Amino acid sequence: MKVSFIKSGLSALFLAALLAGCSSNPVVDEQPASTDIEDTSVQTGQVDSSEIEDAAVDVEAIAADTIFYFDFDKALLKPESRAALLEHSAMLQGNPRNVRLEGHADERGTREYNMALGERRAQAVKEFLVLQGVSPSLIEVISYGEERAAAYGSNDDAWGLNRRVELK
Amino acid sequence: MGHKILALLLLMMVSSASYSELVIRVTQGNDKPTKIAIAPIDQGGIKISEDISRIVESDLQRSGLFKTIERRDMLAFPGRAQDVYYRDWRLLGTEYLVAGQLRSIGSGRYQLEFSLLNVTAQKTVLTHKVSGSITQMRDLAHLMSDKVYEEITGIRGAFSTRLAYVTAVRKNNIYTYRLNVADADGAREKLVLESAEPIMSPSWSSNGKELAYVSFETGRPAIFRQNLVTAERQQLTNFTGLNGAPSWSPDGTKMAMVLSKDGNPEIYLLDLQSNKFSRLTRHFAIDTEPTWMRDGKSLLFTSDRGGTPQIYKLNIATKATERLTFNGNYNARPNLAPDGRTMALVHRQTDTFHIASFDLKTGRMIELTETRLDESPTVAPNGAMIIYATKQGDRGVLAAVSLDAGVRYVLPSSIGDVREPAWSPFLR
Incomplete structure (x- = not known):
């Protein structure tokens, strides 16, 4: 329960980050969020790591x-x-x-x-x-x-x- | 929002795809083009949907070697050599004049008789007849262009040849790849294969009747051959790993290709009669993009065995390899001109990928293009032009450059990305 909550919260954060990124190049290949939540979270490399810490997410819990x-x-x-x-x-x-x-x-x-x-x-x-x-x-x-x-x-x-x- | 607009744009592109043939725009021509007037053909009341003279005009203009006289400036439209008043044409400053006449010869056949006249010398230098059905008027026009071009330049015309190429359209994350064949001027585009998975590396058989290509339709790459008339196709390879870069031998009996079934990309030869594969290279580096020398005894290929991709020559009998290119940090995808001595290739001196020509005898490399991200050069069967793939904005388009870099044109398309052109051999 808790893990999934964290994940969806995170995925929303990532979507926001991705959308913010959309205004400038490159356009990221948009994947539907549904089952790809774990895949989406993998994009950690692309997102400013400080944002993740700000969100106080337990990184260990992420795939x-x-x-x-x-x-x-x-x-x-x-x-x-x-x-x-x-x-x-x-x-x-x-x-x-x-x-x-x-x-x-x-x-x-x-x-x-x-x-x-x-x-x-x-x-x-x-x-x-x-x-x-x-x-x-x-x-x-x-x-x-x-x-x-x-x-x-x-x-x-x-x-x-x-x-x-x-x-x- | 942005995605909706993009999707709509893609939709519009797709819906117009059926009549979206390549449109040619000449960007640079020869310094001293020959002036030529192509008088409108005397059709003798026969209704045809094509303007034969216009097709000949655009063929000759595209070669970059000719400047055509505007039709509205012409004082007369002679159909036969004996109807020509040279004075009318001298006034226009034209060096040559083409006059032609179409007539029905029965059984649904039509004959186009045309003459090439030297206006300065006041004499007919060529009279020729070609015939075909009502649906072959473009073919007759291109044959006319071939004859005129050859008579004046001494080089065989390649206007009656074809171009194979791949288009890719992406809509809502769904791709549509198409392998097409069109006339050398981009007209009469015909679909050879359509797939949601990548299609790559078309290669013509030496008789121009078949194409080999790579298709991912099975979920992984495989090499196919397909007859262009019957559409009959055959899967030639189904190995683990790479199955790529097919190249038909000049005699049509073998195919060079890349397979990585033994763990590493190597050049193989497939004997199309016995269906036996033989391995030609043995190196831990990438070996790919084989192409045949004219005698069928050696191959040129790309390898990064020296640290960067460079062109090598491989003797098929002895398996001996020799490095050919040293100038630049990326030299790849060789394509040999019909003289057997000049190759077109993808070349990067430091930063930008251009098309270059390389003289196998002297080792001289000449950059030909000024566009960027250029790839897949293919030399016309008469050696006059190279067509290659490049980028205009974010779109993949085809462009052309002459081997002396004096002539350039682009072939923009209204559908998605166009890539991987392959120029057919002479078809007649």
Whole structure:
């Protein structure tokens, strides 16, 4: 009960943050709030962390990030992705389920090269999870290259949001 | 609110999609274009829905090499060479004149007889007849353009060729991807495939009758081939991982492609007769975007094995690879011109992605475009122009540039993003 209250309160906060963000570029790909509340909360990286503390939310109670970001033409996991990935590997070992890692690239560079880059990023996430003990048979990797942008606009902010791996 | 407007705009775009062919706007032409007058065709009372002379005019203008004389300035509309008074045309300062006549030859067939006249020399340099049905008037016009262009420039015309490309429209988070084929001037767009999942990397068979492409319709990428006349299609690959970048061999018997089934993107060859795959590269780097050399014995491809994406050449028999590009921090997606020596590619010197040409003999790289985020260059089968994908605002559009960078035009579309152009081979 309490957790769900916190979550919905948080999601409202995030929606507000997202809406506020909408006035300037990039336009964030709008997902319906419904079942994606946990996914939405993953956007922590995008929101000013002080706002979260102001709201006095117990960060521990929130589901781990499911989107992991990368640098241009790179497939190295960023240090800030570690905590969430450790949490996912613990969850997947305790409660095994099939997951899909979708790798993406920003629009710069060529489409087929970006397909390969997206796959390399998703493989990097998979390798991390497998190293932590997750069974590789649970993990499917697929690359969408630059074909499925999360944010629109040809600018650094949009590109940063698009260089990602989504855990589904 | 903003989203509602966006949705409405998208809706309007979709509803106009059925007649939203690519419209061409020439942004830069040759410094000294040849002046040519295309007199309106004498139709002999035959009713046709196309203005043949206008089609020829816009073909020649688009090449950037010609300046056409305004129809309203013409003193006469001769249909045959013997009806031409050279003085009338000398007054207009035109170097060449095209006159033509259409007549019925029975069984629903029509013949277009046309002449190209050199006004300065006062002589007929070419007379030619083409024929077709009432629905083929655009084809007759493009054939006329081909003949005139070749006679004057010495280069085979490519106006009768086609363009394959992908469009993507996003509405309420639902995507519609379409693979289309249109005439080289953007007219007569025809749908090849429509899907809610991505479609990528169209590649023409060497006879121009089939397309290979990547479709995600099965939930993951797979390579298909499709006959353009019968629409019959066949799924060629279904491997774990990447199934991408198909490229048909010049003799049509093989297809180069990228597969990552062994854990890493590598170049493979599929023998289309035996259905056997053979692996050509073996490197932990990204190897992708293979394209054939004219002799069918080597491939050009993109690899980041040297730290940044660069172009390499691969000998199919020996598997020996050689790095070709060193200038710039991103060189990718090679596409060879018909001379077998010049390649178009995506090139980034430091920041901006442009289309460049690269001479395989001298190693000279020349940036051709001034647009940004340029990709997917495809060279016309006569080697005169390159069509590529670029951005106008946030829209993906196609643009063209000549190999000497002297001519440029854009092909804006009213539907969503247009991308991944692939120029057909000569079709006749």
